[in-house]
Amino acid sequence: MALSLSYFLPKLAVCLMILIILCIARTDSEHSCDDNESRLKYTLNESSHCRSVTDSDKHLIGSLEDWSFANSLLLDTFPIDKEKKNYVREVKDAIFSVVLPTPLQTPVKLVAVAHPVLEDILDLHPNVTKSEYFLAFVSGNTILADSTPLSHRYGGHQFGDWANQLGDGRAHLLGEYVNRKGERWELQLKGSGLTPYSRRGDGKAVLRSSVREFLCSEAMFYLGIPTSRAVSLVVSNDPVWRDQFYDGHPKIERAAVVLRLARSWFRIGSLEILAHKKETSLLRKVTDFVIEQYFPTIDPTDKNKYLALFSEIISQTADLIARWMAVGFAHGVMNTDNFSLLSITIDYGPFGFLDKYVPSFIPNTSDDEGRYSYQNQPDIGIFNMNQLRAALWSLMDREQKRQSEVVLRGYVDIYKRRFMELFRAKLGLFGLSEQDEYIVALLLKIMEDTKADFTMTFRQMADLNLRDIENDDIADELWALKDLHAHEQWQEWSQRYADRIHENGDEDTDQHRRDRMNAVNPRYILRNWMAESAIRKAEKDDFSEVRTLLQILQNPFEKQEIAEISGYAGTPPDWAKKIRVSCSS
Ligand SMILES: *[C@@H]1O[C@H](CO)[C@@H](O)[C@H](O)[C@H]1NC(C)=O
Ligand SMILES: *[C@@H]1O[C@H](CO)[C@@H](O)[C@H](O)[C@H]1NC(C)=O
Ligand SMILES: *[C@@H]1O[C@H](CO)[C@@H](O)[C@H](O)[C@H]1NC(C)=O
Ligand SMILES: *[C@@H]1O[C@H](CO)[C@@H](O)[C@H](O)[C@H]1NC(C)=O
Ligand SMILES: *[C@@H]1O[C@H](CO)[C@@H](O)[C@H](O)[C@H]1NC(C)=O
Numbered sequence: 001m002a003l004s005l006s007y008f009l010p011k012l013a014v015c016l017m018i019l020i021i022l023c024i025a026r027t028d029s030e031h032s033c034d035d036n037e038s039r040l041k042y043t044l045n046e047s048s049h050c051r052s053v054t055d056s057d058k059h060l061i062g063s064l065e066d067w068s069f070a071n072s073l074l075l076d077t078f079p080i081d082k083e084k085k086n087y088v089r090e091v092k093d094a095i096f097s098v099v100l101p102t103p104l105q106t107p108v109k110l111v112a113v114a115h116p117v118l119e120d121i122l123d124l125h126p127n128v129t130k131s132e133y134f135l136a137f138v139s140g141n142t143i144l145a146d147s148t149p150l151s152h153r154y155g156g157h158q159f160g161d162w163a164n165q166l167g168d169g170r171a172h173l174l175g176e177y178v179n180r181k182g183e184r185w186e187l188q189l190k191g192s193g194l195t196p197y198s199r200r201g202d203g204k205a206v207l208r209s210s211v212r213e214f215l216c217s218e219a220m221f222y223l224g225i226p227t228s229r230a231v232s233l234v235v236s237n238d239p240v241w242r243d244q245f246y247d248g249h250p251k252i253e254r255a256a257v258v259l260r261l262a263r264s265w266f267r268i269g270s271l272e273i274l275a276h277k278k279e280t281s282l283l284r285k286v287t288d289f290v291i292e293q294y295f296p297t298i299d300p301t302d303k304n305k306y307l308a309l310f311s312e313i314i315s316q317t318a319d320l321i322a323r324w325m326a327v328g329f330a331h332g333v334m335n336t337d338n339f340s341l342l343s344i345t346i347d348y349g350p351f352g353f354l355d356k357y358v359p360s361f362i363p364n365t366s367d368d369e370g371r372y373s374y375q376n377q378p379d380i381g382i383f384n385m386n387q388l389r390a391a392l393w394s395l396m397d398r399e400q401k402r403q404s405e406v407v408l409r410g411y412v413d414i415y416k417r418r419f420m421e422l423f424r425a426k427l428g429l430f431g432l433s434e435q436d437e438y439i440v441a442l443l444l445k446i447m448e449d450t451k452a453d454f455t456m457t458f459r460q461m462a463d464l465n466l467r468d469i470e471n472d473d474i475a476d477e478l479w480a481l482k483d484l485h486a487h488e489q490w491q492e493w494s495q496r497y498a499d500r501i502h503e504n505g506d507e508d509t510d511q512h513r514r515d516r517m518n519a520v521n522p523r524y525i526l527r528n529w530m531a532e533s534a535i536r537k538a539e540k541d542d543f544s545e546v547r548t549l550l551q552i553l554q555n556p557f558e559k560q561e562i563a564e565i566s567g568y569a570g571t572p573p574d575w576a577k578k579i580r581v582s583c584s585s
Contacts, residue, residue: 059180060125064133067124069146069175070184077289079282081153081196089196090165093279095270095286096150101140101172102193102203104255106237108139111543112550114218117231121261123179129232138259139234140172140192147175151195152265155273156337157387159371165273166337167197170205173265184293186265191257204240208535209585210256211546213348215534217260219526219553220345225323226316227345228262233546235538245580246366254539262344266290268384269337271391280394287395294342306395311407314385316343318411321381322418326426327525328354328454330374332363336387349585353525354454355572357447365580378415385411425520426458427497428513430504439496446487455525456480456569462517465510469498479571522556524568529576 061067074096081097083089091097110129118124128134136142143149151168158166172195174187190213191205210233220227238255266286274283291298291309298308320343324331330352331338331345338347352363359375367373372380389404396404423440424432447457460478468474472494474481484490501513526549534545552563563569 059123060119061123062125062127064124064128064131064137064144067122067128069144069187070178072148072176073184073289073293074150074173074176074186075148078285080150083196086194086196088194088198091153091167091196092277093282094153095282096152096173097196098148099151099172099195100143100149100193101189103141104139104236104238104257108135108141108234108236108257110135110138110232111235111538112214112233112546114214114229114231114550116554117218117229117261121179121183121185121229122177122231135234138189138232139236139257140189143174149174151197152270153197153273154267154269154337155276156267156269156335157272157384158335158337159367160383162272162276163335163337164276165197166199166269168195169198169201170195170203174259183263185261185263188260188262188265189257190260191255202240204238204255205257205585206240206242206253207235207256207538208253209349210235210258211535211538212351212531213260214258215531215546215549215553216348216351216526217345218550219556220329222554222556223327223522223525225327225329225345226320226343228260228265228340230258230260232259234258235543242585262340262342262346264290264294264340264342265346266341267337267346268339268341268388268391269335270341272336272387275391275394278394283391284395287392290341304400306392307400307403307407310385310389310392310404311410313341313343313388314407314411315414317381317385318378318415319343319418320345321377322415322422324377325374325419326422327522328357328374329525330354330361330363330372330377332367332372334372334377334380334384336384339384341388352528355527355576356451357444357454357457358451359444359448378419381415382408382411422520426517427461427500428504428517429500430508433500433503435496435500439493439500442489442493442496446484446489446493450483450487452483453480453571455522457484458517458521459523459569462514462521466498466501469494469501519557523559524552524556524563526553527568527572527576528579529572530568532576532579 078095079093081091081094084098086099113129115126118126118129133142137144149172151172153165153167156163156166170191170193172189172192174189176184176186178184191210192203194203214230214233217227217230221229233256235254235256239252240255241250242253243250270286271283274280274286287306287309288300291305292300295309295312298305298312302308324345332350332352333347340346350364352361354361354374360370361374362370362372364372370376385408389408392404393401420436420440424436427439429436446452447454457480460481463478464474464481472491474485476482504513530549534549537543537545548562552560552568567573
């Protein structure tokens with residue numbers, strides 16, 4: 001049988017683990033101050049009720065009053081929409097519109113905090129989360145004195161078609177923070193009200209989609225995948241009408257707000273809108289800014305800098321998508337407006353992680369054509385890179401345009417190389433061998449035929465000693481491998497795998513291989529049923545499971561007792577099969 005890469009790249013022609021301190025998100029009942037569900041509007045810049053503290057070890061800032069945004073590079077660099085009134089419109093010759101978040105009307109509650117983000121990125125002491133000022137800040141109910149909230153104008157290709165102006169329809173960029181490591185981060189609220197880009201939306205986000213974004217962006221970070229981050233999740237009782245499955249049954253849900261962070265929120269669509277509207281000098285300005293700020297390896301005086309940028313983004317995007325594939329992640333809405341120029345994962349909507357290995361898995365149940373299925377992601381990457389190329393077109397000369405085609409074609413090789421590197425590591429293999437592609441492809445075929453659990457297959461593979469593989473001796477508790485074992489080609493595969501492990505050399509031991517594999521194959525991912533279970537409780541005002549999941553997913557490679565008790569490394573429960581991923585968010 002001829003198996004090649006094209007098997008698992010159907011149409012494509014073909015971690016480092018971060019050690020973290022477990023920071024359990026504090027429960028709201030522990031907070032003396034957020035118990036107070038008073039209505040907070042733009043009135044709260046007086047001192048908080050909670051004590052200000054500074055942690056002498058980490059030099060964390062103990063009070064939000066002592067914390068401030070940096071001077072905004074975005075405001076200094078780009079033209080701002082002259083219209084200051086907040087109504088839906090087409091915006092021209094501007095990159096941002098100034099617009100205030102809409103305060104929530106009912107009491108707000110801080111229900112989860114990602115402490116590593118709070119402390120390691122924002123330099124804030126955990127005590128600040130107890131203050132009403134912080135609560136008001138992260139819910140959009142107050143803005144800091146030095147903040148000019150912005151909504152970003154962008155366009156994009158949705159499901160393959162040009163969609164014209166889109167933009168931040170419910171997000172507000174509060175400001176840029178430069179932390180003590182010298183990193184500049186953009187803080188953005190999501191679910192914070194209407195903007196000039198809201199189109200027909202209401203500017204709000206519901207609790208379930210906010211829980212998913214909050215948890216998944218953190219989970220991805222700890223899986224070692226480039227992503228935006230989230231620091232807080234706030235919920236209110238403001239009613240939001242949503243027809244969750246677009247089936248004519250709208251119901252009232254609760255409004256929630258997530259404060260999320262990225263080094264930059266610029267997207268492919270940020271450039272596309274300018275190219276489409278022929279605002280070429282602005283297009284050049286944004287592109288130059290992106291190069292100077294985020295691509296230090298590109299010389300800003302190089303006449304080929306736009307080609308160099310394109311080439312960098314091609315590699316980084318191929319790398320990102322290979323990483324998604326290696327953890328079984330499907331983004332769900334890879335429109336060009338949801339695709340970062342920095343190749344980080346952004347805009348978590350109807351995403352999903354594979355349970356069983358079904359390459360045609362489509363996380364968005366309304367995506368009937370499966371455009372954004374798991375297996376299509378590498379191809380969509382090419383489509384999106386082609387749109388980026390079109391957006392940069394007017395900045396390139398004839399020769400550069402020609403070369404950009406060659407660069408684009410290089411995507412496939414870069415992707416394939418990264419994919420193989422990641423899967424070799426998942427299998428604990430050193431070096432390169434001719435048979436590696438076959439070994440990976442055959443394993444994936446067996447996994448597909450037997451519908452084996454993607455995550456646990458790789459995780460449990462590490463528990464096999466070389467002798468177990470050679471003798472085809474699989475312990476009963478390795479349930480994911482038991483599924484594979486029944487396949488007619490399993491014997492062939494395990495012999496090849498055993499032979500290949502021998503090529504690692506004599507110094508490699510079972511224990512070393514196991515440690516390496518366990519450092520790249522997570523034991524816990526945010527399975528849909530886990531998110532769903534936490535959301536059901538959250539909708540009844542119990543956020544304990546959201547916080548527990550956050551804690552577990554901050555350490556996805558380590559076996560954790562509470563996770564084991566909850567069955568997070570076991571077969572998904574029966575009810576999980578019936579879950580449909582919510583589409584409207
Ligand atoms: C809660 O807010 C109200 C109104 O602002 C205030 O009177 C009350 O003292 C606050 N309670 C606490 C516990 O901070
Ligand atoms: C809010 O902050 C400004 C500037 O820091 C200050 O002048 C003003 O008095 C503050 N308002 C309240 C109500 O504390
Ligand atoms: C944080 O606040 C608590 C009580 O509000 C206090 O006991 C603790 O010492 C504070 N932490 C620091 C580092 O000051
Ligand atoms: C992705 O972009 C589309 C528009 O193309 C938007 O409707 C959708 O909300 C975005 N997804 C997320 C998760 O923000
Ligand atoms: C899911 O797919 C449908 C059909 O293409 C699309 O209209 C919808 O916007 C998608 N959902 C999200 C959240 O993007």
